[in-house]
Amino acid sequence: MPHKKISLIGAGQIGGSLAHLIGLKELGDVVLVDIVEGVPQGKTLDLLASRSMDGYDVQFTGSNDYEATRDSDVVIVTAGLPRKPGMSRDNLVDKNTGIMKGIAEKIRDLSPNAFVIVITNPLDAMVYVMKKITGFPKHRVVGMAGVLDSARFRAFTALELGISVEDVTAMVLGGHGDDMVPLVRYCTIAGIPITQFLSAGKIAAIVKRTQMAGGEVVNLLKTSAWVSPAAAAIEMAECYLKDKKRVLPCAAYLEGEYGIHGYYFGVPIVLGAGGVERVIELQLTDEERGELMQSFARVKEVVAAVKL
Numbered sequence: 074m075p076h077k078k079i080s081l082i083g084a085g086q087i088g089g090s091l092a093h094l095i096g097l098k099e100l101g102d103v104v105l106v107d108i109v110e111g112v113p114q115g116k117t118l119d120l121l122a123s124r125s126m127d128g129y130d131v132q133f134t135g136s137n138d139y140e141a142t143r144d145s146d147v148v149i150v151t152a153g154l155p156r157k158p159g160m161s162r163d164n165l166v167d168k169n170t171g172i173m174k175g176i177a178e179k180i181r182d183l184s185p186n187a188f189v190i191v192i193t194n195p196l197d198a199m200v201y202v203m204k205k206i207t208g209f210p211k212h213r214v215v216g217m218a219g220v221l222d223s224a225r226f227r228a229f230t231a232l233e234l235g236i237s238v239e240d241v242t243a244m245v246l247g248g249h250g251d252d253m254v255p256l257v258r259y260c261t262i263a264g265i266p267i268t269q270f271l272s273a274g275k276i277a278a279i280v281k282r283t284q285m286a287g288g289e290v291v292n293l294l295k296t297s298a299w300v301s302p303a304a305a306a307i308e309m310a311e312c313y314l315k316d317k318k319r320v321l322p323c324a325a326y327l328e329g330e331y332g333i334h335g336y337y338f339g340v341p342i343v344l345g346a347g348g349v350e351r352v353i354e355l356q357l358t359d360e361e362r363g364e365l366m367q368s369f370a371r372v373k374e375v376v377a378a379v380k381l
């Protein structure tokens with residue numbers, strides 16, 4: 074069986090981690106593309122050398138020419154400017170929209186059958202740009218945010234309780250912004266509701282820390298996180314490549330679900346070989362729905378700033 078071809082547009086912090094994880098999991102051959110000369114080529118050489126120690130055989134190619142991505146099965150996009158301290162994700166919309174449009178045209182022309190995962194911020198707007206410019210069907214363009222945000226909620230809960238993160242489940246929906254919505258009712262420890270372990274105050278503190286977790290890292294690192302975003306996107310890519318049909322929170326294109334039409338928004342989906350195979354509509358309380366609509370209002374504002 075020939076290896077799948079996975080192209081990574083953006084060979085920066087997240088791009089490099091994506092490439093290494095793809096190798097370790099032997100998900101496919103990797104093409105790294107960046108505008109900075111030497112970066113994809115240098116990271117490729119480094120990755121090629123790691124194969125014998127990590128015991129995997131995939132090919133890595135680094136290029137500044139998108140031609141190297143032709144006929145990709147999966148394309149993961151991190152190209153764009155990350156946040157600096159004091160910047161909101163929305164501050165990136167103008168610059169990253171221009172970058173995303175150019176990339177989307179290349180993906181449309183070179184890999185018309187690819188499954189595309191967008192990571193670049195502001196995520197809900199950038200994945201929207203990707204779909205509009207490529208013209209790909211909604212099941213083949215998805216945004217990575219909720220898997221990372223839910224992982225952060227799980228990490229903070231596990232730390233608070235001194236338990237394995239493996240037994241914590243969480244569902245963080247909505248836009249990838251400070252008003253994202255951790256649905257506490259759907260967060261459990263080994264199936265037991267989190268409310269049986271933590272007070273309302275402690276849970277509220279974890280919700281707040283989750284919502285601000287991206288900025289917490291930026292303030293410390295002076296740039297965005299990269300290990301956990303890469304791990305989240307690879308979890309999604311693996312679902313597609315191995316037809317795992319997992320239920321994950323992702324930015325999916327809605328056409329009436331949750332009362333939303335024509336936008337990307339973080340919702341639970343079934344992710345398999347058909348891409349976004351299904352959007353799952355949860356039964357929500359009025360309070361939960363209100364929080365989600367508040368988050369959606371923010372998404373609409375950011376998308377309104379996009380000039381296609």
Ligand code: TXD
Pocket residue numbers: 082083084085086087088106107108109112151152153154155156165169172175176191192193194195196217218221249296297298299302
């Ligand atoms: O959960 C999420 N979705 C977020 C996303 C989590 C963390 C980071 N988030 C965003 O991902 C972040 O705000 C940025 O918008 C992207 C990428 O973050 P990263 O930390 O990887 O940024 P880098 O290290 O600056 O890498 C971006 C690379 C860099 O090497 C540029 O030279 C390259 O993108 N770049 C391009 N490559 C190809 N083509 C074009 N046009 C281009 N423009 C820039």
